Amino acid sequence: MRIGEIAALVGLTTRAVRHYHHVGLLPEPERRPNGYRAYGVRDAVLLARVRRLTELGLGLDEVRDVLADDAGRELAEVLEELDADLARQEAAIRERRYRLGVLLAEPPGVTGPVSPALAALLAQAPRTDSPSAAKDREYLTLVDAAGTGSQEIFALFGTLIADPAVAGLYERLDALAEAPADDPRIAPLAADLMAAVPEELFAAIPEDGVVVTGLKEALLAEYAPAQAEVVGRLMEAFVERGRG
Amino acid sequence: MRIGEIAALVGLTTRAVRHYHHVGLLPEPERRPNGYRAYGVRDAVLLARVRRLTELGLGLDEVRDVLADDAGRELAEVLEELDADLARQEAAIRERRYRLGVLLAEPPGVTGPVSPALAALLAQAPRTDSPSAAKDREYLTLVDAAGTGSQEIFALFGTLIADPAVAGLYERLDALAEAPADDPRIAPLAADLMAAVPEELFAAIPEDGVVVTGLKEALLAEYAPAQAEVVGRLMEAFVERGRG
DNA sequence: AGAAACCTTGCCGTTGCGTCAAGGTCAAGC
DNA sequence: GCTTGACCTTGACGCAACGGCAAGGTTTCT
Numbered sequence: 343m344r345i346g347e348i349a350a351l352v353g354l355t356t357r358a359v360r361h362y363h364h365v366g367l368l369p370e371p372e373r374r375p376n377g378y379r380a381y382g383v384r385d386a387v388l389l390a391r392v393r394r395l396t397e398l399g400l401g402l403d404e405v406r407d408v409l410a411d412d413a414g415r416e417l418a419e420v421l422e423e424l425d426a427d428l429a430r431q432e433a434a435i436r437e438r439r440y441r442l443g444v445l446l447a448e449p450p451g452v453t454g455p456v457s458p459a460l461a462a463l464l465a466q467a468p469r470t471d472s473p474s475a476a477k478d479r480e481y482l483t484l485v486d487a488a489g490t491g492s493q494e495i496f497a498l499f500g501t502l503i504a505d506p507a508v509a510g511l512y513e514r515l516d517a518l519a520e521a522p523a524d525d526p527r528i529a530p531l532a533a534d535l536m537a538a539v540p541e542e543l544f545a546a547i548p549e550d551g552v553v554v555t556g557l558k559e560a561l562l563a564e565y566a567p568a569q570a571e572v573v574g575r576l577m578e579a580f581v582e583r584g585r586g
Numbered sequence: 587m588r589i590g591e592i593a594a595l596v597g598l599t600t601r602a603v604r605h606y607h608h609v610g611l612l613p614e615p616e617r618r619p620n621g622y623r624a625y626g627v628r629d630a631v632l633l634a635r636v637r638r639l640t641e642l643g644l645g646l647d648e649v650r651d652v653l654a655d656d657a658g659r660e661l662a663e664v665l666e667e668l669d670a671d672l673a674r675q676e677a678a679i680r681e682r683r684y685r686l687g688v689l690l691a692e693p694p695g696v697t698g699p700v701s702p703a704l705a706a707l708l709a710q711a712p713r714t715d716s717p718s719a720a721k722d723r724e725y726l727t728l729v730d731a732a733g734t735g736s737q738e739i740f741a742l743f744g745t746l747i748a749d750p751a752v753a754g755l756y757e758r759l760d761a762l763a764e765a766p767a768d769d770p771r772i773a774p775l776a777a778d779l780m781a782a783v784p785e786e787l788f789a790a791i792p793e794d795g796v797v798v799t800g801l802k803e804a805l806l807a808e809y810a811p812a813q814a815e816v817v818g819r820l821m822e823a824f825v826e827r828g829r830g
Numbered sequence: 831a832g833a834a835a836c837c838t839t840g841c842c843g844t845t846g847c848g849t850c851a852a853g854g855t856c857a858a859g860c
Numbered sequence: 861g862c863t864t865g866a867c868c869t870t871g872a873c874g875c876a877a878c879g880g881c882a883a884g885g886t887t888t889c890t
Contacts, residue, residue, distance in 0.1 A: 837887090847875095
C-alpha cells in the first residue's frame with residue numbers, strides 16, 4: 343500500500359501518518375524504487391491501534407509508551423490516569439457551563455457580570471452623573487472582580503451611598519476638578535467625607551489597606567491635583583483607622 | 587500600577603498581560619520615564635473583564651469582539667454559541683470516558699481493543715501457531731479496526747475457522763513457505779481452500795472486494811511466492827464470486 | 831555595595847497536525 | 861508524445877495562549 347491507501351484504510355490523513363513517522367511513533371517503512379513508502383498489513387494494524395488510542399484522548403507520547411511495552415499493565419495505568427484527567431476536564435466544563443447559564447439567564451444591560459452584592463449596591467445607588475461617583479463605581483467593580491473584597495464591604499458602602507448627603511459631597515469633589523492643590527476647600531471637604539464614612543466601613547477594610555501595592559497611586563492618578571489631595575487624605579484615614 | 591501589580595490584582599501573569607497587549611486585546615498604556623508600563627484603574631477593570639471571559643472559555647479574538655461592541659447582544663450570542671460548543675465537548679468527553687470504562691473493565695491480555703464479534707471469533711478459533719493463521723488473524727484485526735467489515739463477516743469466518751479441516755489447510759499453506767512459485771501443490775491447495783469457504787462468505791464480501799485498493803498487493807507481499815500464488819487465486823475467487 | 835525583586839524586548843517551545851510550496855511519478859486519454 | 865490529474869516526496873510555516881529563558885536595566889532593601 344502507498345501512504346494514501348493505508349491512511350484511507352485506517353481513517354487517518356496522509357499528513358497524520360507522516361507525522362507519526364516524524365515523531366517516531368511508527369517506524370518508516372521500506373520504500374519502493376520510486377521513493378514511495380510501502381506499507382504492509384502490520385503497519386495498518388499498528389496505525390489502527392494508534393488511531394483508537396489517540397481517539398481516546400491519549401497524547402502521542404503516551405501512545406508511544408503504551409505501544410512500546412505492550413505489557414497491558416502500563417496501558418491500564420495510563421488509561422486510569424487519563425480517565426482521571428478527563429473527569430477533571432468534564433467537571434471544569436460543567437462548571438463553565440453552569441456559570442454560562444447564570445449569565446445567560448440574567449437580564450441583559452449590565453456592564454458585565456458582577457457579584458450579587460455589587461449588583462444590589464449599584465441598583466441602590468442614586469442616579470448621578472458625577473465623575474467622582476463614576477470613579478467610585480469603577481473602583482468597586484474592580485474590587486469586586488478581583489475577589490479580594492468581602493460582600494460586607496459592599497453592603498456598608500451601599501448604606502453610605504444611599505445617604506442623601508453624599509450626593510452633595512460628590513458635587514463638592516467634582517467642583518475641585520480645576521482647582522489648584524492648595525485650594526482652601528480641600529480640608530473641610532476631606533473632613534466632611536471622613537465624617538460621613540461609618541465606623542464599620544473603616545473596620546471592614548482588609549489589613550493591607552489597599553488591595554495591592556501600587557493601586558493607591560493609580561487611584562490618585564485618576565484625579566485632578568486638588569481632588570487627589572482630598573482622596574489621598576481619605577485613603578490615609580482608611581489606612582490608619584482601618585487596622586493600623 | 588506596574589505590570590506585576592495589576593497582574594496580581596486581577597489574577598493574571600505579567601506574561602498574559604503583555605500577551606494581551608501584543609495581540610491587541612488591550613491597548614498599551616502610558617509608560618513611566620523608566621520605560622515601565624503605567625496602568626490605571628480602568629485597565630484593571632478591563633483586564634478583569636478579559637479574565638472572566640477567558641475563564642468562561644472564550645478565545646481571545648472572541649473576547650475582543652465582545653469587548654468591542656459592548657452592546658450586550660453580541661455577548662449573549664457568543665455565549666450561546668460557546669455553550670453549545672461546550673456541550674459538544676462535554677458529550678465527547680463522556681463518550682471517551684465511557685469507552686475508557688469499557689476498556690478498563692475488560693480482562694487484560696488481549697492484543698488490543700476489538701469488537702465483540704471479532705473477540706468471539708478469536709476466542710473460538712483453535713489454538714495454532716501456524717504463521718498463515720496468524721496472518722489471517724492480523725488481517726481480521728485490521729478489517730475490524732477499519733470498521734469497514736460487517737459483524738456478519740466475522741460470524742461467517744468463525745464457522746469457517748472452527749472447521750477442523752481448516753487446520754490442515756493452514757498446514758499445507760505453511761508448507762509452501764520455501765517452495766517455488768510453480769510448485770505442483772499450489773493448484774490443489776487453492777481448490778481445496780475455495781471449496782472450504784461457505785457460499786455465504788463469498789456473498790458477504792463488500793462490493794469492491796478488498797477494503798481499499800492496494801491492500802490486496804500488500805497482503806500478497808506478506809507471503810512467500812508459492813503461498814502468494816495460492817492466496818492470490820483465492821482472492822481472485824472472492825472478487826469474482828463476491829459481487830462480480 | 832551587593833543582592834533581591836522588579837521591569838524591558840525578543841525569541842523559542844508547546845500539541846497535532848493543516849496547509850502551502852516546489853517539485854517527482856505514474857496511469858490514462860488525445 | 862504530450863498533457864492532465866491524482867498520486868507521492870521533503871521542508872517549513874501556522875495555529876492558541878501563553879511559559880520560559882536570555883540578557884539586560886531599575887528600584888529598593890540591607
